[in-house]
Amino acid sequence: MSAKRQFRIWRGDETGGDLQDYMVEVNEGEVVLDVIHRLQATDAPDLACRWNCKAGKCGSCSMEINGKPRLGCMTRMSTFGDEETVTVTPLRTFPVIRDLVTDVSFNYEKARETPAFAPPADVAPGDYRMQQVDVERSQEFRKCIECFLCQTVCHVIRDHDENKQAFSGPRYFIRAAELDMHPLDSRTDRKEYAQAEQGLGFCNITKCCTEVCPEHIKITDNGIIPMKERVVDRRYDPLVWLGSKIFRRGETPQTSVTTARQGSATPGSARGGVHSHAGGSHDPRAEAQAQSGVNWHREVPHPTAPSVDDRGKLPLTELTFDRAAAPSPFGDDVTFPLPPEHLNFAHPEQDNKH
Amino acid sequence: MTTTTRIERHHYDVVVIGAGGAGLRAAIEARLAGKKTAIISKSLFGKAHTVMAEGGAAAAMGNVNSRDNWQVHFRDTMRGGKFLNNFRMAELHAKESPQRIWELETYGALFDRTKDGKISQRNFGGHEYPRLAHVGDRTGLELIRTLQQKIVSLQQEDQREFGSYDARIRVFSETTITELLLDGDRVAGAFGYYRESGEFVLFEAPAVVLATGGVGRSYKVTSNSWEYTGDGHALALRAGATLINMEFLQFHPTGMVWPPSVKGILVTESVRGDGGVLKNSDGKRFMFDYVPDVFRKQYAETEEEADRWYTDPDNNRRPPELLPRDEVARAINSEVKAGRGSPAGGVFLDIASRRSADEIRRRLPSMYHQFKELADVDITAEPMEVGPTCHYVMGGVEVDPDSGAAFGHVRGLFAAGEVSGGMHGSNRLGGNSLSDLLVFGKRAGGHAASYADGLAARPKVAVDAVEAAVETALAPLQRDTGESPYTLQQDLQVVMGDLVGIIRREGELADALRRLAELRERVAKVSAFGGRRYNPGWHLALDLRNMLVVSECTAKAALERQESRGGHTREDYPAMEPKWRQVNLVCSLDGDTVQLTRKPLPKMRPELIGLFDRAELGKYLTDEELADFDALVADAGEADNR
Numbered sequence: 001m002s003a004k005r006q007f008r009i010w011r012g013d014e015t016g017g018d019l020q021d022y023m024v025e026v027n028e029g030e031v032v033l034d035v036i037h038r039l040q041a042t043d044a045p046d047l048a049c050r051w052n053c054k055a056g057k058c059g060s061c062s063m064e065i066n067g068k069p070r071l072g073c074m075t076r077m078s079t080f081g082d083e084e085t086v087t088v089t090p091l092r093t094f095p096v097i098r099d100l101v102t103d104v105s106f107n108y109e110k111a112r113e114t115p116a117f118a119p120p121a122d123v124a125p126g127d128y129r130m131q132q133v134d135v136e137r138s139q140e141f142r143k144c145i146e147c148f149l150c151q152t153v154c155h156v157i158r159d160h161d162e163n164k165q166a167f168s169g170p171r172y173f174i175r176a177a178e179l180d181m182h183p184l185d186s187r188t189d190r191k192e193y194a195q196a197e198q199g200l201g202f203c204n205i206t207k208c209c210t211e212v213c214p215e216h217i218k219i220t221d222n223g224i225i226p227m228k229e230r231v232v233d234r235r236y237d238p239l240v241w242l243g244s245k246i247f248r249r250g251e252t253p254q255t256s257v258t259t260a261r262q263g264s265a266t267p268g269s270a271r272g273g274v275h276s277h278a279g280g281s282h283d284p285r286a287e288a289q290a291q292s293g294v295n296w297h298r299e300v301p302h303p304t305a306p307s308v309d310d311r312g313k314l315p316l317t318e319l320t321f322d323r324a325a326a327p328s329p330f331g332d333d334v335t336f337p338l339p340p341e342h343l344n345f346a347h348p349e350q351d352n353k354h
Numbered sequence: 355m356t357t358t359t360r361i362e363r364h365h366y367d368v369v370v371i372g373a374g375g376a377g378l379r380a381a382i383e384a385r386l387a388g389k390k391t392a393i394i395s396k397s398l399f400g401k402a403h404t405v406m407a408e409g410g411a412a413a414a415m416g417n418v419n420s421r422d423n424w425q426v427h428f429r430d431t432m433r434g435g436k437f438l439n440n441f442r443m444a445e446l447h448a449k450e451s452p453q454r455i456w457e458l459e460t461y462g463a464l465f466d467r468t469k470d471g472k473i474s475q476r477n478f479g480g481h482e483y484p485r486l487a488h489v490g491d492r493t494g495l496e497l498i499r500t501l502q503q504k505i506v507s508l509q510q511e512d513q514r515e516f517g518s519y520d521a522r523i524r525v526f527s528e529t530t531i532t533e534l535l536l537d538g539d540r541v542a543g544a545f546g547y548y549r550e551s552g553e554f555v556l557f558e559a560p561a562v563v564l565a566t567g568g569v570g571r572s573y574k575v576t577s578n579s580w581e582y583t584g585d586g587h588a589l590a591l592r593a594g595a596t597l598i599n600m601e602f603l604q605f606h607p608t609g610m611v612w613p614p615s616v617k618g619i620l621v622t623e624s625v626r627g628d629g630g631v632l633k634n635s636d637g638k639r640f641m642f643d644y645v646p647d648v649f650r651k652q653y654a655e656t657e658e659e660a661d662r663w664y665t666d667p668d669n670n671r672r673p674p675e676l677l678p679r680d681e682v683a684r685a686i687n688s689e690v691k692a693g694r695g696s697p698a699g700g701v702f703l704d705i706a707s708r709r710s711a712d713e714i715r716r717r718l719p720s721m722y723h724q725f726k727e728l729a730d731v732d733i734t735a736e737p738m739e740v741g742p743t744c745h746y747v748m749g750g751v752e753v754d755p756d757s758g759a760a761f762g763h764v765r766g767l768f769a770a771g772e773v774s775g776g777m778h779g780s781n782r783l784g785g786n787s788l789s790d791l792l793v794f795g796k797r798a799g800g801h802a803a804s805y806a807d808g809l810a811a812r813p814k815v816a817v818d819a820v821e822a823a824v825e826t827a828l829a830p831l832q833r834d835t836g837e838s839p840y841t842l843q844q845d846l847q848v849v850m851g852d853l854v855g856i857i858r859r860e861g862e863l864a865d866a867l868r869r870l871a872e873l874r875e876r877v878a879k880v881s882a883f884g885g886r887r888y889n890p891g892w893h894l895a896l897d898l899r900n901m902l903v904v905s906e907c908t909a910k911a912a913l914e915r916q917e918s919r920g921g922h923t924r925e926d927y928p929a930m931e932p933k934w935r936q937v938n939l940v941c942s943l944d945g946d947t948v949q950l951t952r953k954p955l956p957k958m959r960p961e962l963i964g965l966f967d968r969a970e971l972g973k974y975l976t977d978e979e980l981a982d983f984d985a986l987v988a989d990a991g992e993a994d995n996r
C-alpha cells in the first residue's frame with residue numbers, strides 16, 4: 001500500500017532558496033504533513049515546518065501545495081494523481097524565515113491594532129444574556145483558527161507589500177464584523193473603523209479568501225459585504241454602476257481615491273460623514289432652477305474645497321474614507337434616480353425619434 | 355564569555371512559560387496586578403494545545419439544572435479522581451470556576467446559549483448535572499482566542515498609556531525555555547532560544563509561572579502535539595521542585611493507530627455500542643476470551659447471543675466488547691503483546707462488516723465524516739485499526755493549592771494547568787481541565803505577582819549558569835557522532851507505549867526503567883544535523899532529555915504503586931486499595947537521578963467529607979478513616995440534638 005512519491009519542497013531562507021526534489025514513501029491514508037514528518041525523520045531532519053494539532057484545529061501548518069494555500073494536515077495524498085509531483089512552498093505573502101516557515105507577524109500586528117471587545121458598562125459578569133440566534137452570527141467568525149490562508153491568498157497584499165500597511169486583510173475584517181455583530185459590544189463604529197483604518201475599501205470581493213478558508217467561514221458574504229454596507233441611509237453601491245452609464249467617460253466629475261497609504265489618518269477624522277469625499281456637490285436649488293431638457297449651458301455648481309487635515313493634506317485615502325469602493329461621483333447628497341430634467345443628457349436614438 | 359555577551363536579555367517581574375489557557379490567564383492576572391509580564395510559548399500565539407479541547411469547560415453555574423452547585427461539582431471531581439485529589443484544589447476549582455467562566459464573557463467570549471439567554475451547559479461523563487459550558491465542539495478554541503484577545507486589549511490600554519503595546523505585557527512566541535536559573539533557592543530567571551533564529555535569550559525575573567501542559571509525546575499513540583514533551587515538569591524538577599501523581603495518565607482504549615493522519619484520534623465507545631466488534635489479526639473476535647469472572651454473569655458467552663443483544667437486550671447478555679474501558683484496554687494490550695495485533699500495533703475494530711453503510715452513516719455521522727475527511731478512511735467499508743491512546747497526564751508539579759507555588763526547595767516558582775498535579779487525583783473528569791486552567795491560572799498569576807512585590811531585592815542570575823545552559827543547548831549541534839533525535843524519540847515512545855502504557859506489570863516496569871537508563875546514555879550523546887535557524891531536529895534533541903526524565907518519574911511511580919486506580923492499572927494488583935489512597939508518590943531530582951518518596955495526603959475537612967454518603971466512602975476509605983467519619987457524623991448528630 002505504500003509507494004514512493006515525488007515531492008518538491010522549497011528549501012531556503014530569506015537570502016534565497018529553491019525547490020528540492022525528494023522521493024519519499026507515502027502510505028495509504030496519509031496527508032501532506034505526514035509526508036513532511038517522514039522527510040524530517042529521514043532525508044531532511046532540519047526541514048522547517050510548523051504544526052501542532054494535526055487535526056485542522058490550530059491553523060499552524062499553512063503552506064502552499066501545488067500553488068494553493070492549504071493546511072498540510074488536511075490535505076490528503078489521495079487527492080493527487082498517482083504520478084503527480086507534489087510541490088510544497090511557503091506562504092507567498094509573508095517573508096520566509098526558513099523552508100516552509102514564514103514570518104506571520106504581520107497578522108499579529110493587525111490583530112493588535114483592531115480595537116478589542118468593549119464590554120457593556122453596566123452588566124455584571126454572570127448577567128450577560130444573549131439569544132442563540134444573536135450569537136450565531138459572530139460565532140461563525142469565531143471559528144477562525146488563524147491559519148492566515150485567507151490573508152495569504154488575498155491579491156491586495158499577495159504580491160503587494162506596499163499595501164500591507166493600509167490593509168488588515170480578511171481575517172481582521174471578520175474580526176471587526178464579529179464585534180459589530182456581537183450583541184453586547186458597546187462600540188458602535190466597527191464598520192466605520194473597518195472602512196477607515198483597516199482598508200476594507202481595497203477589497204473588491206473576489207471571494208478568494210472564502211474559497212480557501214478551511215473552516216468554511218463565509219468571509220465575504222457574511223462578513224465583508226455586510227461591513228461594506230454603510231449606515232442605512234447611505235446605501236449607494238449599485239448607483240455607481242448607474243452613474244457610469246449616465247456620464248460618458250471623461251465627463252464624470254470623478255474624485256478618484258488616491259493610492260491608499262496610511263499616515264494621513266488622524267483619529268477622529270475617520271468618522272463617516274464628516275466631510276464630503278466626493279469633492280463636488282450638487283446644489284438642489286440650482287438643479288431645480290435648471291431648465292428642463294438638455295441645457296448645455298446650465299451652470300454646474302462649483303466644487304467646494306475639500307477639507308484638509310492638520311498637515312494640510314487631503315484626507316482622501318481609503319483609510320479615512322467612510323465607505324467601500326470609489327466614492328459616488330455625484331456627491332453624497334444626491335439621490336437617484338435624478339429627475340431627468342436635471343440631467344445634461346440626451347439619448348441619441350430617442351432624440352432621433354423626435 | 356563571548357557567548358554570554360551576545361545573549362539578548364530581558365527584565366520582567368513575572369515570566370509565564372506557556373501560552374495555553376493556564377498561561378494566558380496567569381499572565382492577565384499578573385499584568386492586572388501591575389507587574390511587567392512576559393508570556394513565552396513554543397508555538398505561535400494562540401496555537402497552544404488548549405485549542406484542541408472540544409467538549410467544554412465544567413462549571414457549576416446551574417444554568418440548565420438549578421440544583422447544581424459547587425458541592426455537587428466537588429463531589430463529582432473527587433469521585434472521578436477516586437478520592438486521590440488534593441481536596442482543597444477540588445474545592446477551590448468547584449467554587450471558583452463559574453466566576454472564571456462568566457469573566458470570559460466580559461472578555462468577549464460567546465458561549466452557546468440556553469433559551470433564557472444564559473450560557474448553555476451540556477452533559478458529560480461523570481458530571482451529575484449538565485455542567486459543561488461549550489461552543490459547539492470548539493470550546494478550547496473559544497477559550498484561548500478569548501484570552502488572547504483580552505491580552506491584546508490590555509496591550510491596547512498600555513499603548514494608550516505608555517505609547518507601546520509591549521510596555522507591560524509581551525508575548526514571546528516560538529521561544530523555548532530550556533533552563534530555569536536560580537539564585538540560591540530563589541528563581542532568578544529563565545533561559546531559552548528563539549526557534550526562528552536559534553539565538554539565545556535570557557529572561558531575568560524573580561517569579562516564574564509554569565503553564566507548559568502535558569507529556570503525551572513520550573507515547574507512540576497520543577492525541578497530544580509535539581509541544582507536549584514535559585518541559586515544565588522537567589524544568590520544575592531541575593529547579594528543585596517536586597512532582598506528584600506521575601503514575602496517572604489518562605488513556606483511551608480505542609484511539610486510531612492507523613493511518614498516521616488520524617493516529618491518536620479517539621474512536622467513541624458508541625462504535626462498540628452500535629455493533630462494532632474487536633478482532634485480532636487472525637480475524638478472531640477475541641473479547642470472549644477476556645471476560646473476567648466477576649462479569650461472567652452479565653456478558654454473553656457466544657457470538658450468537660452477543661449479536662442478539664443489540665436487538666433484544668432484555669433476553670440476552672451484553673457482548674463482551676462493552677466491558678469497562680480498562681478491561682477492553684487490557685484485552686487489546688494482551689492480543690498485541692501475543693503477536694496477534696494489526697500491522698500498526700493495534701487491533702481491528704470492525705463495524706463495516708456488521709452494519710449497512712447507510713446505518714453506520716446514520717448512527718455515527720461525526721465519526722464517519724471525521725475519518726472520511728481527515729484520512730479518507732471509509733468506516734463503512736473497512737475495519738479501523740485501534741489501540742490505547744495517551745491523552746492527558748494527571749500528575750505534575752506539586753503545588754500549594756491556594757497559591758500555585760511549587761513545593762520542594764525552590765521559591766518564586768508557580769505552576770498551573772496540566773503541568774500541575776493534585777487537582778484531578780488519579781483521573782480527570784472531562785471538562786474539568788479547561789476550568790482548572792482558568793481557576794488556577796488566575797491564582798498562580800496573582801500569587802506570582804504578590805511574591806515579586808514582597809521581595810526586598812531581585813535575585814541575580816549567575817553568569818556561569820547561563821554559560822552552562824548555552825553549552826548544553828549547543829551540544830547536539832556540535833556533535834556529529836550521536837544518533838538522530840527522531841530515532842531516539844521513537845525508541846522512547848516504544849518503551850513507554852509497550853511497557854508503561856495503559857496496563858502495567860511489575861516485570862515490564864522494571865524492564866522499562868532499565869531501558870530508560872540505556873536511553874539516557876544515548877540521549878546524552880544525541881546529535882542534530884543542520885544549523886540553528888528553525889531546526890526541528892535540534893529542537894527535538896533538546897526536548898528529549900525532558901521527555902526522558904519525566905518518563906522515568908512515571909515508570910518509577912507506576913512500579914511503586916501496587917494497586918489499580920484511575921489512570922494507573924496494574925495487572926498484578928487489579929484492585930483499588932484504601933491504604934494506597936492515603937499516599938501520594940512524590941518525585942524529586944537528586945543530581946540527575948529521580949528520587950521517589952511517599953507522602954500522606956492532606957486530610958479532608960469535616961464539612962467537605964460530610965458531603966458524601968457513608969456507603970460511597972466505604973469504597974475508598976480505610977477502616978480507621980471510616981471510624982473517624984462515623985464519629986464525625988455522631989458528633990454532628992449530637993450537636994443537632996443539643
Ligand SMILES: Cc1cc2nc3c(=O)[nH]c(=O)nc-3n(C[C@H](O)[C@H](O)[C@H](O)COP(=O)(O)OP(=O)(O)OC[C@H]3O[C@@H](n4cnc5c(N)ncnc54)[C@H](O)[C@@H]3O)c2cc1C
Nearest residue numbers: 372373374375376396403404409531567771772785787788
Ligand atoms: C484532543 C484533546 C481534547 C481535549 N478536550 C478537552 C475538553 O473537552 N475539556 C477539557 O476540559 N479538557 C480537554 N482536554 C485537555 C485540555 O485541553 C488540556 O489539558 C489543556 O488545554 C492544557 O492547557 P495548559 O494551559 O495547561 O497547556 P497548553 O494549552 O498545552 O499550553 C502549553 C503551553 O506551554 C508552552 N510550552 C511548553 N513547553 C515550553 C517551553 N519549554 N518553553 C516555552 N513554552 C513552552 C507551549 O508552547 C504552550 O503554549 C483535551 C485534550 C486533548 C488533547
Ligand code: SF4
Nearest residue numbers: 154203205206207209
Ligand atoms: S474578497 Fe476581498 S478580502 Fe477576500 S481575497 Fe478578495 S479582495 Fe481579498
Ligand code: SF4
Nearest residue numbers: 144145147148150213
Ligand atoms: S478566516 Fe478562515 S482562512 Fe482566514 S485565518 Fe480564519 S480560518 Fe484561516
Ligand code: FES
Nearest residue numbers: 053054058059073
Ligand atoms: S497542524 Fe493544526 S491545523 Fe494543521
